[in-house]
Amino acid sequence: MADIEEARRTFDQFDADGDGFITAAEWKSAMAKMGDFYMTETVAEAVIGAKDSDADKRLSFDEFWASLKK
Template identity: 75%
Template sequence: MADIEEARRAFERFDADGDGFITAAEWKTAMAQLGDWNVTESVAEAVIGAQDTNKDKLLSFDEFWAHLSK
């Protein structure tokens, strides 16, 4: 996914409350809505943690985009 606009739309689907950050709970919920019911809270925390460069336990769009554009 190299298109930043497509990435922003994907980010917004995960950012349920629209605050500009994706939490582990939002990640888990979005994955369930996409049909992946196996994502637990701890798995979601690990996914966020792997991309969370400032270690605030939140995924910003910049962190999301940096991961996608690697």
């Protein structure tokens, strides 16, 4: 996914409360909506942590976009 517009749409789907950040709980919920019922909060925290460049335990769009471009 290298298209920034598509990335923004995906980010917005994950950002359930619309605050501009994706938390582990939002990640887990979005994955469940896509059929991954095995995503745990712990795994979601690890996924967020791997992409979270400022270590605030949530993903901004810039962090999300940077992770997609790698």
